[in-house]
Amino acid sequence: MTTRRYLLELAYCGTAYAGWQRQPNALSVEETVDTALSTMLGAPIKLVGCGRTDAGVHASDYAAHFDFDGALPPRLLGRLNRYLPVDIALRGLYLVPEELHARFSATGRAYAYHLNLEKDPFRPDTVAWVPALGALDYDRMQEAASLLLDYGAFAPFCKTNSDAYTMNCTLTESRWEFGERALTYHISANRFLRGMVRLIVGMCLRVGEGKLALDEVRRALDGQQRLPRPWSAPASGLYLTRVSYPDRTYWQRVP
Incomplete structure (x- = not known):
């Protein structure tokens, strides 16, 4: 039988995992x-994800493809969801063109970072809280976020020892949303x-x-150099929220 390519749409809470x-x-x-x-299909399956998420980071919209040359069992998505742990949910399964690649075909991605200003005992692992955080000037934070849109390279915001071939990214959104007790940062890029x-x-x-x-x-951005005393916010507040592909015309949803 001819090998076919399938794409999975899924969401997960990353708390219990060492990343994607x-x-x-x-x-x-x-x-x-x-x-x-692999268990459901009776053959070794190797997923290719749309990107890496770090330990403790979440995804409300993630995509991964795999190849399989057999017939899919009926109601596969529902059966997989019953088999998987409660912190991973499969949203869609599609038969896609063989040239589609979950990572390299994606044209855009979006993230949201959720931060509480007070301790939330009900969501300690899915919303960030920074106990030592001082009073915040929201105008300066928004100005800092907007400043990024003037640049096309982001070496100051890349982990050390990265294997990235280029520091260039095209940002289309960088803004804060301020609530009474919670803040959300939104960012989109290619x-x-x-x-x-x-x-x-x-x-x-x-x-x-x-x-x-x-x-x-x-x-730091002009010189593409590290910031003085860089600080990485906690993983618990970060969500991958959207992965975009240029043309879904030929995607066929699998029941």
């Missing part, structure tokens, strides 16, 4: 879903560097506290 990508000594989302698919969003959130919070000047951020 398979790890030699820790449980990942990729390994968990690979195992479920691609992201490793650890980029959490480092940006950390920068904005330090600017808001008055611990980092906007001029220091500009100098």
Whole structure:
């Protein structure tokens, strides 16, 4: 039988996992879903994800493709959801063109970072809370977020020892949404560097506290150098919220 390519849409709470990508000594989302698919299909399955998420990071919209040359069993998606743990949910399964690649065909991604200003005992692992956070100047935080839209390279916001081939990213959104007791940072781009969003959130919070000047951020971006005392915000508040593909005309939903 001809090998066919399928794409899974899924969501997951990343608290219990060492990120999306398979790890030699820790449980990942990729390994968990690979195992479920391999069990249901009776053949080894290797998913290819749309990108990496770090340990403790969540996704409300994630995509991964796999190849399979057999007939899919009926009601596969529902059976997989019953098999998988409660912190992983499969949203859709599609037969897609063989040239579609979950990572390299994606044209855009969006993240949201959720931060509570007071302790929430009901969501300690899915919304960030920073106990030592001081008073915040929201105008300066918004200015820091908007400043990023003037740049096309983001070396100051990339984890050290990254294997990225370029620091270039095209940002289309970078803004804060301020509520009475909660803040949300929204960012969209064609691609992201490793650890980029959490480092940006950390920068904005330090600017808001008055611990980092906007001029220091500009100098770091102009020179593509690390910020003084960079800080990565906690993983618990970060969500991958959208993965975009250019043309879904030929995607066929699998019941």
